[in-house]
Amino acid sequence: MVLAVLLTLSQFAAAQSATAAQPEQAEFPQPVYVTMRASGTVETFPDRSVWKGGRNMLYDAVTPDGKRLLVTSPSEGSVHVFDTGSGRQLAVVPVGQAPKGVKVTPDGRFAWVSNQGSANISVIDLGSLEVVDTIGVEAEPHNARFTADGKRAYVTLQGGAGIGVIDTAQRKMIRVIPVPGITGPHNLDLSPDEKTAWVRDFVHNVAVVDLESGKVRKVIEVGAGHGGIDVSPDGRYVVTGAIADQVVSVIDPKTLEVRNVEVGNGPHGVRASADGHWIYVTLTRDNRVAVIDADTMKVVKKIAVGQFPFWVAVPGNP
Numbered sequence: 365m366v367l368a369v370l371l372t373l374s375q376f377a378a379a380q381s382a383t384a385a386q387p388e389q390a391e392f393p394q395p396v397y398v399t400m401r402a403s404g405t406v407e408t409f410p411d412r413s414v415w416k417g418g419r420n421m422l423y424d425a426v427t428p429d430g431k432r433l434l435v436t437s438p439s440e441g442s443v444h445v446f447d448t449g450s451g452r453q454l455a456v457v458p459v460g461q462a463p464k465g466v467k468v469t470p471d472g473r474f475a476w477v478s479n480q481g482s483a484n485i486s487v488i489d490l491g492s493l494e495v496v497d498t499i500g501v502e503a504e505p506h507n508a509r510f511t512a513d514g515k516r517a518y519v520t521l522q523g524g525a526g527i528g529v530i531d532t533a534q535r536k537m538i539r540v541i542p543v544p545g546i547t548g549p550h551n552l553d554l555s556p557d558e559k560t561a562w563v564r565d566f567v568h569n570v571a572v573v574d575l576e577s578g579k580v581r582k583v584i585e586v587g588a589g590h591g592g593i594d595v596s597p598d599g600r601y602v603v604t605g606a607i608a609d610q611v612v613s614v615i616d617p618k619t620l621e622v623r624n625v626e627v628g629n630g631p632h633g634v635r636a637s638a639d640g641h642w643i644y645v646t647l648t649r650d651n652r653v654a655v656i657d658a659d660t661m662k663v664v665k666k667i668a669v670g671q672f673p674f675w676v677a678v679p680g681n682p
Contacts, residue, residue, distance in 0.1 A: 391642055391655050391665060395448065397433050397677040398633070398646060398653055399424050403670035406435060406446065409653075414670070415451040417444045423465045423507065423675045427490065428472045430679040434488075436463040436477060443477055443486075445493055455493040459486035465507025465551070467682065469532070470514040478505040478519060485519065487535065499535050501528045507551045510682070511558050518561060518575075520549040527552065527561060527573065545583040546571045550590045555617065556599040562615075564593040564604050570615065582620055586613035592633045596640040597681050601658065603643055605631040612645055614661060625661050627654045633673070638680030646673035 392410040399406055399421045406415040406424065420439035426432070426448065433446040436459075443466060445455045460479025463486070468475050474496075475488040485505060487497040503523025510517050510532070517530040521540070526549060529539040541561075543549055548566030555562070560581075561573040568588050572581040587606025595602050595617070602615040611624040612631050630649035636642065636658065643656040647666070653673055655665040 388665070393637055393639060393642070394679045395426075395430070396635075396637075396644055397424055397426060397448075398644070398669060398673050399435055399675045400670035400672060401648075401674040402672035405670050406433065407669050407673075408448075408451070409667075413451050415446055415453070417446075417453070418442065418456065421674070422463075424677040425466045425468050425475065425682070426677045426679050427468050428470065428679075428682075432490065433677060434466050434468065434475050436466050438462040438464060438480070443475065443488065457488055457493055457495065459488070459495060460484050460498070464505075467508045467510060467517075470510055470512060470682075476508055476510075476517065478507055480504045480506055480522065483523075485530075497535055499530065499537065501530075501537050502540065504548075506549070509552055509554050509561075511554070518552060518554070520552050520563065522548045522550055522566065524548065527563065541573060541575070541578045543571045543573060543580060545569070545580060548590075551593050553593050553595040553602070555595055556597070560617075562593055562595060562602050562604075564591055566590045568606070570602070570604055570613075572620065584613075584615060584620060584622060586615075586622065587611045587624065587631075591631065592635070592675065594634050594636055594643075594681070596636040596643075596658065597638055598640040600640055603634045603636070605634045605645065607632045607648060612643075612656075623661060625656060625663070627656070627663055628652060628666060633675040635676035635678045636681055637678060644676045644678070646676060648672050648674065 396409040461481030477486040485499040506522040508519040519528040526542040546565035563571040587609035589608025591605025593604040628647040633646035645654040
């Protein structure tokens with residue numbers, strides 16, 4: 365009798381433990397990689413591994429096959445390359461001055477690094493893990509976004525020019541789209557049909573840019589300070605951080621209406637899961653990652669992490 369009761373209690377505890385573990389697994393349907401600027405590390409979810417990197421680990425990007433993660437270090441002028449299966453650092457690749465954003469081409473062959481300090485883009489061959497080209501642009505390139513076919517790249521020029529348009533075959537900037545009404549184009553993303561660029565500035569605005577005409581449709585006021593911006597893969601919403609605020613701003617791409625969601629202190633990096641159901645937010649001043657349910661736009665979890673969580677990379681949402 366006693367043994368039966370103990371077994372029953374043991375089974376109940378195991379079931380409770382499994383149930384408690386399910387929500388975190390559900391909230392991370394694919395791996396999520398978060399850079400820790402002050403800790404010099406990358407933390408992974410849901411397995412909670414910590415990978416040691418270098419100084420000032422800033423922006424990150426995962427390859428289309430999910431096998432490698434690239435992280436910029438503006439303090440070192442380098443990109444750290446990790447094997448995502450083992451967490452092992454494969455290489456540290458020297459690039460230009462003050463590298464910020466890093467993006468991987470849709471074919472997975474190259475990584476492009478926006479060197480804000482040297483006004484150029486380093487092209488890293490992901491086979492040799494060496495820089496094979498440098499593309500000159502205008503002042504302070506900060507981050508980029510490729511079209512799905514890989515033929516064009518759009519780069520924010522934080523020095524004030526607007527958005528640079530790069531022909532990827534020529535590896536040459538062919539046009540600059542001015543973005544009046546905002547201060548310092550900081551990060552950007554594209555609509556799923558690639559007709560619209562959503563440009564987050566350094567202060568508190570998002571510009572909605574028609575890429576065919578090169579005209580700004582609207583400038584939308586959002587939270588204070590700069591931040592990341594992400595168009596959900598399903599195109600349902602646009603979300604942007606605000607490092608000097610306590611909210612992320614969620615924009616309806618059809619109506620352009622804004623909803624501010626309270627998340628915590630210093631939200632910067634934002635990224636949706638590949639299915640668009642979850643939004644991950646780095647809280648730079650709280651040393652936490654917030655998880656938002658995109659159906660309710662409510663924070664369902666805040667997870668303690670290292671110091672100064674900054675950027676988020678998610679397979680399936682470049």
